[in-house]
Amino acid sequence: MAKLDGIGMPGEDLSHLSFGGRSLIGANLAEADLTGADLLNANLTGAVLFGADLSGANLGQADLTGADLGWANLTGTNLSEANLTGAKLDRSNLTDADMVDANLTDANLTLTDLTGTVLITADHMSEAKWEPTLPPTWPEYFEPPENAWAPQKDG
Template sequence: MDLKDWIQLLALPFVGWLSTAVFTNTKRAQRLKLIGESFDAISQQLTDTGSGSSSQRRLIAAVRMRRFFDKEGEFAISEVLIKESIKHFSIKIKFVCPYEKDALSVISALLKTPVGKDDPQVQKALADSLAYANDLSGVDLQGADLSNSFLGAKSSAEQMSLRELDFFGATLIKASLKYADCGGAKFVQAEMRECVMDYGDFASADFRGANLTKARLKHANLEEANFQGADLTQANFAEANLSGGVFNGCKLEGAQFKGAKGIPIEIMKRLDTASIYH
């Protein structure tokens, strides 16, 4: 074999790899295009309030939005991760949801508009969809209607992360944040009547001016949480951790503190034998 033959032989693996890479990238681009077209179609159905639209179509579209969060679904794509060193070479394939952030942006925006707020079924479907997201960091939920939504979990092992999210002025009436991880979250002036927050982590959360009338916070971690000026009438803090919490200017009539840890002295003085504030 002459030099030319040797060069052609040695180049074969590289040519094969390059052909495969080009083919893979082409398929990826085509798949992204199809996913994008599906996202546009579902978004259009969800936001269409014209004379030909219907509540049922918007409800179906709201539920279908969750599929953009499913790493095993038809709207996910695969990514190949190659790690190479002198002694080790590995290839790992992971699945990602390329339109997850776009879906979250549409959902959070609609939860603040009449499309979401004027139709209770669509509103709840959109709000519940947030629990299916892989990553809620950076999502704007200020003023969103999250009433009756389930953003919690069934156990601490399935804990939903809502850390440092901003719920300023949001409506969470009868919503569930049970077992949710809301450390550092902002609930300033939020409407949270009868909200279920049992076993949740709300360390350093900000509840200033919020309405938590009849809210349930049993066994919750409320360490260094700020409740200044909040309405906590008939709220249930049984077995909760209140260490370092701020309760200045709160309405506390009828609030339950049985078994709670770190109860401020000024509150302790107003509790009856059943640990209820009067």
């Protein structure tokens, strides 16, 4: 399978395309339309997906380590078993997403909408963080973890 590492397709219509199992390390997909796209087991380490529409996409088992998903639409997206270590999810919409067994170590959830999201057995949820005055919207009946946000030190 061809590697697509570092490819730049910001704002492109990539809806319903299959990138399953592909390497997209460092790809720039900012504001791209990836509605319903198949990204199962894709490697999106360090990818820029800022403002992208990933609604209904399949990102199950995808590696999104350090990816920028800020302001992204992830409504109804499958993120089960995805690695979101250090991912920026600030201000993204994860309404009704499936995040079963997702790894959220050091993920930024500032103002993230998690309404209706399935977070059962999400790994390292206790290590997720958000700006203290801008917490995420949690799913109903979900007991939020402690905030892992580290205060900034002066000087």
